[in-house]
Amino acid sequence: MGRYLIRRMLLLIPVLFGVSLLVFALIHAIPGDITNFVIGTDTRISEEQRELVKKSYGLDQPLPVQYAKWMGHVLQGDLGTSFRTRRDIWDELSLRLPVTAQLAVMAAAFAILLAIPIGVLAAIKRNSRIDYAATIGTLIGISLPNFLLATILVLIFSYHLKWLPPIGYVPFREDPVGNLKVMLMPSVSLALPLTAVLMRYTRSAVLEALSHDHVRVARAKGLAGRTVMSRHVLRNASIPIITVVGIQFATLLGGTVIIETIFGLPGIGRYIYESISTRDYPVVQGVTLVMATIFVLISLVVDILYAFMDPRLRHR
Secondary structure, three states: OHHHHHHHHHOHHHHHHHHHHHHHHHHHOOOOOHHHHHHOOOOOOOHHHHHHHHHHHOOOOOHHHHHHHHHHHHHOOOOOEOOOOOOEHHHHHHHHHHHHHHHHHHHHHHHHHHHHHHHHHHHHOOOOHHHHHHHHHHHHHHHOOHHHHHHHHHHHHHHHOOOOOOOOOOOOOOOHHHHHHHHHHHHHHHHHHHHHHHHHHHHHHHHHHHOOHHHHHHHHOOOOHHHHHHHHHHHHHHHHHHHHHHHHHHHHHHHHHHHHHHHOOOOHHHHHHHHHHOOOHHHHHHHHHHHHHHHHHHHHHHHHHHHHHOHHHHHO
């Protein structure tokens, strides 16, 4: 078990190094002079002043030197400063990360609480009306874009019924009820694709587990249906479900870009969207690296859960 975890953790180093190198290369491959993005629209800047700006930001140095300096600061916990706001990127992330984390956790909670019971029930009641309804719901959830669902929810619950605020954000510490009202529609909009995918995988995993020989033997011995489901079916079906939940939860962080922009939430998704629009490349580099790190750490957590669910992995 210990060797397995150490090996998985050591794999994080080359993955994160590759991600940082790729992000840095793609940012600097964007057409145009980065100095123009720093200076803005001021045409009175002379060439000498332009060179001073380049030198002050280290843009006059070769790309390998710029990458080495950037990574050196990153390893010290310094992601740099925004060209647009002149604020420290870590300070911005510390304010915005809780918003995105709450949105992703709420969306994942909605999806898990809805998708897993329906997926299990659809597998048990195979080829029944419940199964057909779940299949149709899955197709709708996969096909319907979350930004379209967000627009529909705003029209119904904000414009017509006036139950929920359409945009804005209220911190949970200041007003818990107001915070939940603000975050309800964004989390539901973000949860729909995950619900559909998780429901489909849950149904397939449970159907596969039901077809195993040891499940038939357990039923032939006269074990109760609940015992067979809990000990033999759901335990074996949980491994692929954990995979889907882990990967999709990490994907939710990327899906927050559109949802946070629609609902005006001050999260990481909206932050990186504004930074891409204004070519604020230090922010794009830093946020992308942080998001990639979170994604890799979630994958590590999934691997650890694998080891607990499947004893065979503990001896590898």
